Structures are given as structure tokens and as C-alpha cells.
Amino acid sequence: MNNLAMLLNNFRYKMIGTFVGADNEPNIQKSTGKVFYHPVALFKDICLEDGTPVIDKYWFNYVTGLRRLGKLEPGTRLSFFVYCERNRVIVELNKDEFGLMDSLSVPTNFERIDGSVGEPVPVEERPMSGYIFVKNKQKNTVFDERQQWYVDQYMEWKHQNPRQTEEDLENFEVVKSEKLSRRSKERFIVVSKVTGEILDTGDDRKGYTSVASAYAGFDYKMKYLNPRIRYRRRCAKRFLLQHGDFDKKLMDIFDEIDNKGSWEGFMIFDEKIVEYLLNDEGYNDLEFKAKDLYEAWNTL
Numbered sequence: 001m002n003n004l005a006m007l008l009n010n011f012r013y014k015m016i017g018t019f020v021g022a023d024n025e026p027n028i029q030k031s032t033g034k035v036f037y038h039p040v041a042l043f044k045d046i047c048l049e050d051g052t053p054v055i056d057k058y059w060f061n062y063v064t065g066l067r068r069l070g071k072l073e074p075g076t077r078l079s080f081f082v083y084c085e086r087n088r089v090i091v092e093l094n095k096d097e098f099g100l101m102d103s104l105s106v107p108t109n110f111e112r113i114d115g116s117v118g119e120p121v122p123v124e125e126r127p128m129s130g131y132i133f134v135k136n137k138q139k140n141t142v143f144d145e146r147q148q149w150y151v152d153q154y155m156e157w158k159h160q161n162p163r164q165t166e167e168d169l170e171n172f173e174v175v176k177s178e179k180l181s182r183r184s185k186e187r188f189i190v191v192s193k194v195t196g197e198i199l200d201t202g203d204d205r206k207g208y209t210s211v212a213s214a215y216a217g218f219d220y221k222m223k224y225l226n227p228r229i230r231y232r233r234r235c236a237k238r239f240l241l242q243h244g245d246f247d248k249k250l251m252d253i254f255d256e257i258d259n260k261g262s263w264e265g266f267m268i269f270d271e272k273i274v275e276y277l278l279n280d281e282g283y284n285d286l287e288f289k290a291k292d293l294y295e296a297w298n299t300l
Helices: 125-136 145-160 211-224 227-242 244-260 271-280 290-299
Strands: 011-028 035-048 053-061 077-090 098-112 172-176 188-192 198-200
Touching: 011 053, 011 125, 035 125, 035 145, 053 098, 125 145, 125 271, 172 211, 188 211, 198 211, 227 244, 227 290, 244 271, 271 290
Parallel strands: none
Antiparallel strands: 011 035, 011 077, 035 053, 077 098, 172 188, 188 198
């Protein structure tokens, strides 16, 4: 079933779909022949908000907003916003004829229908690809050198975020605080499952207003108060200040996307462009990640 043709071109729709699973899509860089992977997510039974069927199955980029929802189990229902795009494509075997191809693009605002909270997974793209390689690994599967590089990125993430792995998540939980709660306002805190020790009571020490905000707040503290991550960000800022030509190139790309809508196939200015440019210009073995440089460029 494919009812994409009924949708208006370049119109933003709210849709609902069921998560099926994730995989990594390979892309070959033309200048070097090097293979890069980015995570994609398969959805099924996609429909409009009112229940009108749209398409049986569809692969979306596993975007940051989706990764921030944490681990997704097959069958999880999610809502999201997405654009319908109708593009002209050259008909195969006849270069003088054109056809129309409908697609769903720029998925945003992902939310779980049931409001549940998943175990944290990497928010950055490369560790997420490694996470997917590990989770999808079949018995006796051997990763090639390039795939292993992504797996190593995930293992580094696990090392830097010891409380953000599946194995360690069971060591703490969010519970209601009887001491901080009031009759009309429940408050939640993070405690150790093993010892019962209070690990986090919120920024104002008055507790979190919901279970979801408690998990998100604790997740933020574990990630952004990490010394290794702060070191990477300092390295990224130094690089940007020492490479004015790279800074100018990013500004030119931003302007081109803003004025023309795209740059070499990229329609959104984000860390993917920074990663592409770093690889294209031969900046390897850096002490920071593309996302660190992207954030530095947006904050300096």
C-alpha cells in the first residue's frame, strides 16, 4: 500500500507509525572511495493523524530527535511530523523522459504515543551506527575494518557514559519522592537500585516534575558534565580559532543552503556537513568529533 500520491507536495503532515528496527546505510565518498555509514530506522503502518493510511513501510534517517527517545523496541508507536516531496527523476533506460517520485523527508518532533521512556542510546550519529552494528550482529559475524571503526566509537561512548548503557541502566531508577511531593504536585528523584542512595534531586533540589524529565535531566548531567566530553569541546574550539579558512567555508555553505535550499545534496546545515567537510579536506585523527565542532561553530 502506497498512498503518497494523495499528499500535497512540500506540505508538512503529522503522522503516526510503528517502529520495526534499525540498520546502517553505506555511502561511498567519491573523492576517496571511503565507505561511511549512517543509521536508518524502518517504520511500518504509517498513517495520518486521523488514521488515513499512507504507506506500509518506510525507511527514515535515524535522526537526532529519534535517538533522543532512547532504545526503541519493535512495535513502539510514535508520532512525528514529515514533509511530502515530489521530485522529477530520469526514467530508467530513457534519459529524455522524466517521472515523478514521492518521498517523505525531514522527519521531526518524534514522540512516543504511550509516553514511555527508553534506555539511553548514543545521541551522536557515529556511536549510534556502532550501537546498531552491535545489536544487529549475527552469531559468528565478523566486522570489516570500517564497520569495526564505528563499533569502536560506540564502545568509547559506553566507556564515557557508564550510566547510559543497557547493562548499567538497571543500577538506578526514577521514583516518586514522598518528602518532596505535595498533594497536587508529585516530585521525582533518581536513586540507586542497589543502595537506595539518592543520586539526583534536580537542579533546585526540589525534585523533577515528571519521570521523563528526571531521566532526561540525569542523562544530561551524565553526558555534559563528563570531563572527556568537555575536553573534546575545548579541542574543537581551538581548531576553529586556528583554521579561519574552514570557518569561512562553513559560513559559505550555511549561506548557500539558506539562499538556495541545498549544498551538494545537503538540505540541512548540521554536524553531517561538518563531518563531510572534515573528511573531504583530510582532517583525520582529531581529538574531537564533528558534532563538537558543529556546536563550537554555533556558539563561538
